[in-house]
Amino acid sequence: MKKAIIEICSFAIVFAVMISTAFRFLSFKDTGGGGGFQNYYSTESGLIDVLFLGSSHAHCTVNNAKLWEDAGISSFTLSSGNQSIDTSYVFLNEALKTQHPKIVFVETYTFDTTNTENDTINIYRSSLLPKWHPSSLMYELSLQEDYDFDNTTLGEIYLRFPITHSRYEDLKSTDFCNYYPYKRGYLGSTETGSCNLGTTTDATTKLNAKTQKYMDMMISRCKEDNIRLIFFCAPYNITEDAYAYQNSIGEYAVANGAEFYNMNSPEYISLFDGNTDFRYDEHLNNSGADKATQILEDIILGSGIVEDHRGDEAYREWDADLTFMQDRMLCFDLYTDELELPEYLTYLTSYDSSRFKIIVALAGDYKVLGTDSYNMFEPIGIDANEYSMGGVFMDGNSYAVSDDHSYIDLGENECSIVYDKESSSCRLYYGIEEYAECQNGAVMLIYDTEISAPVDTVYLDYYNFGLRILRDDNIEVVGN
Known part of the structure; x- marks a missing residue:
């Protein structure tokens, strides 16, 4: 009997190790940019002072290496392509389990999106990238309401393995090896395209229920942990309607104890050149990102609540990220046609x-x-x-x-x-x-x-x- 129990336990342990290893390789990892959850989880607890969340405009706007080189600010960008406001909240909630940032910036480009159409990649990013936890069920149940999922699809998302198990044909070398574990978020680009700037309006428009719901949840979560919460809109070819929505986001944020900065406002947009600071897809290039990061750096340093960690061995990943970005800058020259x-x-x-x-x-x-x-x-x-x-x-x-x-x-x-x-x-x-x-x-x-x-x-x-x-x-x- 004792031998049988030992054999059963041994089999269970081996099986669990095999499943865990398979899940690590097969798990969904694509964030569409930013530092990624792999690097976030591997960062020693308590080191990140400033956290950035948002869509691709977050990881194309914030040069983490510049913040480190200039002032020793230990920042991390936990973004994802087309990140919706509910995903930003999920990422924030997950991020605060292991880190205790003093300031959280949330980029607002997609806040007016109601997600009435299925966006499978965005759903995978919000529900499959953070570590599995029973509390995830509440968010995943909301997917049924927002996206009209059937119970089978919802179950696969919650259990994860039915989806990850189907990834055999999609596996890449990056599923087996994290080549850049020190990457904090920014990659940069020297691509240059024209972007029309200068659209402004004093108008406002009613926020949709989803925006209000998740802004409330983020504000409440940050107040619990005494975190300074700042919403911001990166510069781009904004329309009047979008500008009016950003005005409403700003009013709502300030009225509820948060902050808001719109880099499309006359105060900031005059610092950017539509012919030299943007890529063809209206994201900032290296030149524009340096200017935007300087704005954010001034806001951070003005708070007086972050320390300069340069020279501290515990923050060596930020040193490595700076070296990585310096090598990237060299490559922008080496890759000339x-x-x-x-x-x-x-x-x-x-x-x-x-x-x-x-x-x-x-x-x-x-x-x-x-x-x-x-x-x-x-x-x-x-x-x-x-x-x-x-x-x-x-x-x-x-x-x-x-x-x-x-x-x-x-x-x-x-x-x-x-x-x-x-x-x-x-x-x-x-x-x-x-x-x-x-x-x-x-x-x-x-x-x-x-x-x-x-x-x-x-x-x-x-x-x-x-x-x-x-x-x-x-x-x-x-x-x-």
Whole structure:
């Protein structure tokens, strides 16, 4: 009898571990932007002083790295694409289980949306991303009223596994590995498009019941925890009707003890340039986000309730996020269309690259451009004589190649160069994934040792493209 009980318990434990592991890989993770719940949950409790919630306008507006670099503000953006007001409340309620922010900003772009149409992705984000908890049932029951779900669909959302179990075909490498656990939310963009600015009105319009309901719930929740709650509207090509709704949001917020800032108001919109500060989709680019973040930074510092945490080892994830964003800024230059090798190396060496490991492997007829080209890698330490001998180099030094393989220790990770004698080509692998291949030319990997991540991987095909920089945009590097 005792043996049977032990066997049953052992089976139950093994089964539970298997289900838990499968759920971790299969669980829905797509937030459409922001820092994401994976990174939020992995952040040590009590470190986040300022929390941002909202739609894509939140994670395109708030440069968390700038807040950290300027003033040591430990912020996090827990946003999602097209995040509705009820989702913002769910995220807030979940966020306060592990963190105790002093200030919460909620971006209001979607507040006028009633969600009368099914928005499956948004529903998944609000109900499947936070950890499962029995209290989730109250929110998920409200979905039946708001979205007219049948009981079967509602049950699958509540139990989760029927949905996650169907994700086999959708699995990506990011389901198995969190490449950037330190990301706080902002990614940035140098894309530039025209955006019409300046629409204003003093009119107001009646708030829908859903807006009032969830604003009340957020205000009440923040008052319970003595959190300063600030609603804000990011700048965009706003219509008069939308502006009137934002006016009403502002009045309601202030009347109920919260705050509101509309960056489309004359006070703020004059700071933005519709020709240089926006992307084609009316979100802010890097230039615009810097301006908007400065506005938010001034509001935060004006409160006098947040500390400067720079230099504190407990906040190393914010240091890593700043490094990540600095690498992103370099990549915005490196990803210039039809960039050629000399320009690429100029950008690379003009940046503080002391934390980089730079791997170069030559293959095939790499001498085809003639002896005058042998010194083209000199900016990264490979002189003409070394180039003429070929092989693999790291930081300008020749690296041993044995049996057509070269394994390169990068610290926490490794890459390898594999040569194929038949095709005279070489392949560069990062971990077990192939990142680049060349037949007559070179492959390069730029690796940041501080954040243990590949910044960029490129290859040169001398026969077909000369010195033009080529890359696979589907691989996982900081630049992508």
